[in-house]
Amino acid sequence: MKKMSKSARIGKKTSNVFVHILLGVLAFIWILPILFIIMVSFKSDPGLQVRTLLPDVILQKVKLSHPDMFANVTRGFIPTLDNYKKLFTDTTNVFNFPQMFLNTLIISIFTCIISAFFVLSVSYVMSRMRFKMRKPFMNVALILGMFPGFMSMIAVYYILKSIGLTEGAMIRVALVMVYSGGSGLSFYIAKGFFDTIPKSIDEAAYIDGATRWQVFTRITIPLSKPIIVYTVLQSFMAPWLDFIFAKVICRANKDYFTVSVGLWNMLEKEYIYSWFNCFAAGAVCISIPIIILFMVMQKFYREGVAGAVKG
């Protein structure tokens, strides 16, 4: 390495300091809302008002030395786990959060399996096969993808109603269908990835007598772990976080509410005061399955197609 002159080193250092400060500030701004919700979920006073997030110990010290400061705040932030406890144990009153959590989990797991399969299959077909409708289909898919999904919500509701899927336990089936049915259309990213896997590998397999299905399951899938992780995460999160379709299809069937519908109800005029902290706790809780899923699958991100083709 070449030695830098002293002035150049100082110049580099100052610009580094400046960049780091800027990044630090931006990171803080970006993370603030998340931090806020997490803090609120541990708040002990009910209600929407967040007077202070200063810990009580510090606040009381400040008040001792400067009695004028924080005049209308009597207590500081005392963290408590009660909101989480209430969320998961207060099931006989208005909201049955564990039930909603379970509903959402069931729907998301099934949707995740089905729609990940759809997306990967469509992508494989689009990437590897050549047929007459291929180009037009890709164009139509691109255009259809530009419309927001909820545009069709009323139509979807009436179709599901006419085949009797909007009552009772069938609501779960209906939601799985809604979330996974159209997912095949979002094949673009996975297709792009499949395109980067050399065709020569497939051809080598065909020569050895493999069928298309075998090529897909034995060769393409093992080579595309990063994109599979991405697809699985996406197809899990879509139903996990969706509000509109759940709201339209569940209507008044409380037993089949998903988490997002339940959380939305917590913000109604009658409940917001006693349930706002639980709302924040619920918001924190719903991120947990996504984090677990991500952590489990993260290690596959690193394994790419490196070393797949020899010679």
Place this chain on the structure above:
Amino acid sequence: MKFRKVAALFLAGAMCAATVAGCGKDSGSSSTSGGESGTGSGEEEEITATITVWSPAEDQSIDNGEWLQTMCEQFSAEHPNWNLTFKYGTCSEADAGKTVSSDPSASADVYMFSNDQIQTLIDAGAIAEFGGSALETIKENNSDVMVNSVTVDGGVYGVPYTGNTWFMFYNKDIFSEDDVKNLDTMLEKGKVAFKLTDSWYIGSFYFGNGCTAFGDGTDEAAGIDLTGDKAVEVTEYLVDLAANPNFVNDADQAGITGFNDGTVGAFFSGTWDYSNITLDADKIGVVACPTYTLNGEEKQMYAFAGSKAIGVNPNCEYPQVAVALALYLGSDEAQISHYEARGIIPCNLTAVEDEKIAADEMAIAQNDTTARTSVMQPLCSKMSNWWTPAENMGKAIIAGEVTKDNAAEKTEEFNEGANNGVVQ
């Protein structure tokens, strides 16, 4: 070539969509009559039916003793000839307008709604008009104010079971019973929180000084009257009020939070906030709205008052059962048990006289508000223009955009917006 294929696909898609939309409309607006036949419980034919009932979640919660389920079972026991199965759904009164109207044919047979939803429900063909003996029962058991709150164009559309309005909660340590008669007296002694940026509340000052909304609340042609000096004076008063150091604008629940930790002496809200108050019960005072002093004269604040009521879906299979159930859920007996379970204040004339309710301070305040210090919340469709301009007016006053110099101009804009839906 490519374009043609795409176009063909789109056309096919459009046709499918049209077919489905057609289906939807058919099933949505089937049979809007029915439900008008009142019930005589004399000789009942044998009926086996499943009745769907929607109510807020608290009515069905185990913690509140499953009020709705209990009532429905009792109703079933009173009608031995009817073999009824009940299905329950949750839908708050405020949401009923949207949720029921979105698909009346697949909604509850009997549901609860707040009376400002009535027009939406009528437009969607989702609510039946009461007639015959049912109508008489409703009129017999309720005050005129309550009956009017569920009447549109002469037709009665619901069985009222509680008033829906707001009044004042105050801390007895800070204010005396004499103080709470006048808002300005209160402001001299302690902090008062008022929802100035909420259009359900801000109108009360204007109505106190002679402004009106649709005449007596039913005259659609009269419009909203916020003209002339009477409205400008109020705007000027509100500018002063917002600048008063003892005034707290009750946004994002500043009122109740401050009330609980003692930093706010009084705030304005309704029955739903009572259970959220953590002060000792003997410190909480509840009264109807106070007066305010405008240019030396005492003016009464008038709150919007409505009701919550039980409605019947015209698409139900057995209207006679649904109507009977609606009347039963709105009967004095059911209202008293509703009060015991959840503190829902009855409005039924017999139920109000019950000794427990006659002694309840909040019940007195609510019924006093409805009878004396309220204006009926108009039900006509033009009322929808009121909400956004009124909220904006409150926000502009709090933000200091409205001053005494431009009060006249801003009030005129408010009047224009509230009448013609011009939102600036």
